[in-house]
Amino acid sequence: MRFDESRRLLARATSVIAGGVNSNVRLREQPHPLFFESADGPYLFDADGNRLVDYVLGNGPMLLGHRPRAVVEAVKQQLATGLLYAGQHRLETEVAELLVQHVPCAELVRFSQTGTEAVLAALRIARAASGRQKVLKFQGHYHGWADSMHHALAVPSEDTAYGHGLTPVEASVGQQHAIARDIEVATWNDLEGLRSAFSQHGHELAAVIAEPIMAHGCAAPSQEFLELLRDLCNRHSTVLIFDEVITGFRFGLGGAQSVFRVTPDLTVLGKAMASGFPVSAVVGRRALFDGVATAGFTHAGTYNGSPLGMAAAKASLTMLADPSEGVYDRIEETGSRLLRGLHEIAIRSSLPLLVQGFPSFFILGFTNANAIVDHYGLATLDLNRAKTFAREAVTHGVRPTGRLGWMLSAAHSVSDIDFTLEVCENTLRTLQN
Ligand SMILES: Cc1ncc(COP(=O)(O)O)c(C=O)c1O
Numbered sequence: 001m002r003f004d005e006s007r008r009l010l011a012r013a014t015s016v017i018a019g020g021v022n023s024n025v026r027l028r029e030q031p032h033p034l035f036f037e038s039a040d041g042p043y044l045f046d047a048d049g050n051r052l053v054d055y056v057l058g059n060g061p062m063l064l065g066h067r068p069r070a071v072v073e074a075v076k077q078q079l080a081t082g083l084l085y086a087g088q089h090r091l092e093t094e095v096a097e098l099l100v101q102h103v104p105c106a107e108l109v110r111f112s113q114t115g116t117e118a119v120l121a122a123l124r125i126a127r128a129a130s131g132r133q134k135v136l137k138f139q140g141h142y143h144g145w146a147d148s149m150h151h152a153l154a155v156p157s158e159d160t161a162y163g164h165g166l167t168p169v170e171a172s173v174g175q176q177h178a179i180a181r182d183i184e185v186a187t188w189n190d191l192e193g194l195r196s197a198f199s200q201h202g203h204e205l206a207a208v209i210a211e212p213i214m215a216h217g218c219a220a221p222s223q224e225f226l227e228l229l230r231d232l233c234n235r236h237s238t239v240l241i242f243d244e245v246i247t248g249f250r251f252g253l254g255g256a257q258s259v260f261r262v263t264p265d266l267t268v269l270g271k272a273m274a275s276g277f278p279v280s281a282v283v284g285r286r287a288l289f290d291g292v293a294t295a296g297f298t299h300a301g302t303y304n305g306s307p308l309g310m311a312a313a314k315a316s317l318t319m320l321a322d323p324s325e326g327v328y329d330r331i332e333e334t335g336s337r338l339l340r341g342l343h344e345i346a347i348r349s350s351l352p353l354l355v356q357g358f359p360s361f362f363i364l365g366f367t368n369a370n371a372i373v374d375h376y377g378l379a380t381l382d383l384n385r386a387k388t389f390a391r392e393a394v395t396h397g398v399r400p401t402g403r404l405g406w407m408l409s410a411a412h413s414v415s416d417i418d419f420t421l422e423v424c425e426n427t428l429r430t431l432q433n
Contacts (some may be wrong), residue, residue, distance in 0.1 A: 002393050005047040008207035009035040025059070028402035031393035041411035044399065052399040053416050057407040060246050063139045063272035064319060064327065065358075065411025071275045074315035078307050086302070091310035098317045099283050102253040104263045105282035107240075110292065111305040115245035115270035118280035119209070121299050123148065126207035126239035128297055129288045136184040136197055136208045140216050140375035141168050143209060143243050143268075147176045151185065182248030188214050189225050194232065199240075202236035204425040207266075209241040214254035215405065217365070217372035217381070219359035226262045233265070233267045239288065245280070250360045250407070252328060253320055277312035279302070327410040334417050335359025336406040341421040349428045351385075360408050364389075364400070364424075385431065392427040 010033055013020035019027055026033050042065055057063070057358040064071065082089075098110040112118045123135060135148075143149040152171040167186040170177070184205070185196045198205070206427035208229065213220045223227075233240040234251045242264040244343050247256040249272040257263055274277055291297050303309070312399035336359045352368045365372070366382040366389070383403065390402050398420050400406055 001048070001050045001397065002029060003034060003046070003048055003050070004330055006035045007032060007098055009047055018387055028387075029044055030387055030402055031392055034394075041067075042409055042413070050397070052394065052397055053407040053412070053420055054399050055408070055420075056399055056401050057409055058271075058276055059401075060250070060271040060407055061274070061276045062409055063250055063331075063407075064316060065409040066099050066243070066274055066276075067086050068275055068316070068319065068411075070319050071312050071315040074311045075277070077178075078311035082307055084303070084306055087219060088305055089305075089310070091307060092305040095310050095313045095317065096281075098314070098321070099281060101268070101347040102317070102321065103267060104254055104257050105265065105267050105285065107286040108289040108292075109281055109283045110289075110299055111310075112280045112282070112299075112301055113278040113303050113309075114144070115243070115268060115280050116146050117148075117301065118239075118245075118268045118270060118282045119143045119149055119243060121283075122241045122282040124297075124299070125266060125282065125284075125288055128291050130206040130239060130347075132204055132206035132238065133182045134184060134201060134204045134206060135182060136186060136201065136205055137168075138188045138210050138214070138375075140187050140188060140212055140219075140378050141209075141243070142209045142216065143211075145172070146246075148179050148183070149209070150175060151183070152217060188219060190374065191225055191228055194225070194228060196338060198232045198236060198238075202232065202238065205238040206234060207241050208233055209243055211246065211360075212242045212244060212260060212262075212264075213247050213251070213361075214374075215246045215361075216403070218361060218363045218405065219372050219374065219377065221260070222373075223260065226260050230262050231265075232372040236421050239266060240264040241266045241268065242270045248360070249273060249317075249320055251358070253317075260377070265380055274309055274313040275316045275361060277309045279306075291386050311412075321369040325410075329389045331360050331408050331412075333359075334412045334414060335362075338406070338408070338417045338420060339416065341417070342349045342424060345421065345428060348425075350432055351428060352382075353428075357406075361406070363403075363405050388431060389427055392430055393423055396423045396427065398423040 010020045021033050036044050038045045044054045099109050100106045150171045152169040163410050168180045168183045168185045184201050187193045222304050244255040244267050248269040270280035342355045354365045354367050366385040367380045369380045
């Protein structure tokens with residue numbers, strides 16, 4: 001496959017858009033940022049007329065595949081009736097009711113647009129409710145690009161702070177330095193480090209925020225670690241926030257919290273909730289929201305709860321909840337087939353490969369590590385080789401992310417999976433030579 005037209009369009013875009021892209025994540029695309037004309041089911045069609053089997057899925061939202069019919073129809077209906085009211089409408093309540101029904105911690109809801117914004121709302125709610133400032137987060141977890149949460153995957157030569165602890169390292173130039181004062185960082189899955197962080201800072205922690213499965217590396221927590229986290233938050237009156245922007249709906253309607261049976265106080269949701277429309281939410285315990293609807297608190301946003309987004313969210317959640325649609329069964333079947341096939345290919349290959357994760361979301365990484373459980377494991381991934389793999393795979397019609405996190409949708413068929421496995425096997429053979 002060739003990408004000449006994409007390259008021409010990128011050159012034109014670059015003269016008016018910084019780098020030709022509107023999210024720096026897209027700069028990682030191989031062989032260069034591509035231009036797409038349309039998308040349908042599991043496929044993307046680019047400006048050169050290539051068809052790619054897509055495992056990026058809009059970076060997560062397209063759990064039902066691209067352009068799911070029910071969602072498109074619901075949005076069309078909404079387009080015919082009204083776009084934005086700066087006022088309430090029934091769909092907001094209906095979607096909130098669905099979240100309260102399905103997400104274990106959800107008693108009350110506030111909608112925003114993006115995951116980044118909903119994380120900021122969750123942090124503000126936690127700080128307001130607790131009267132404290134500090135937040136503990138985990139190294140390698142991504143919570144959006146806002147100054148207060150954007151920290152690099154940094155592996156220090158020596159552990160600092162509390163033995164197993166770390167200091168936050170800004171991930172971008174231009175970040176506000178002063179914010180680091182209120183951030184503590186710990187290592188995912190490190191029981192001792194967590195105990196130690198709480199014994200030093202528990203009394204001043206407004207919140208702990210974590211992805212219940214660290215998406216970079218697809219590193220699940222040990223049950224013991226997650227339960228310890230819940231217990232320490234309880235004992236120190238610290239608000240436990242799960243950032244389920246990736247795991248929400250992808251790991252079942254109740255998200256990872258229902259899989260692990262550990263219920264946080266607040267949860268941030270986004271991505272798959274609205275199949276490509278910008279909708280996010282913070283949901284959680286009623287008592288934490290007590291101060292939210294008061295004059296002293298600000299949560300705002302011109303587009304929050306927009307009719308189009310809510311129409312998309314209602315249709316998406318309704319489809320996910322309908323057993324006759326069999327969304328989760330299909331993903332389980334195709335995702336397991338892909339995982340199984342990749343495991344077999346990894347065994348046959350002489351390259352140091354790690355396949356880790358779940359049918360709906362996993363990584364294929366180049367590393368000698370047997371498993372990734374924390375950011376130290378993440379740091380062993382050979383990202384250059386991952387780039388070469390992605391470049392080869394895209395050239396043969398399969399689009400993984402540059403970092404090799406794979407997402408499945410309900411639209412991928414068994415034949416898409418078999419095609420993908422063939423491309424992966426050939427690609428790895430090329431890399432070996
Ligand atoms: C776990 C997690 N939290 C938050 C975000 C930020 O979401 P958004 O890109 O919608 O701002 C992301 C985005 O990838 C994410 O993966």
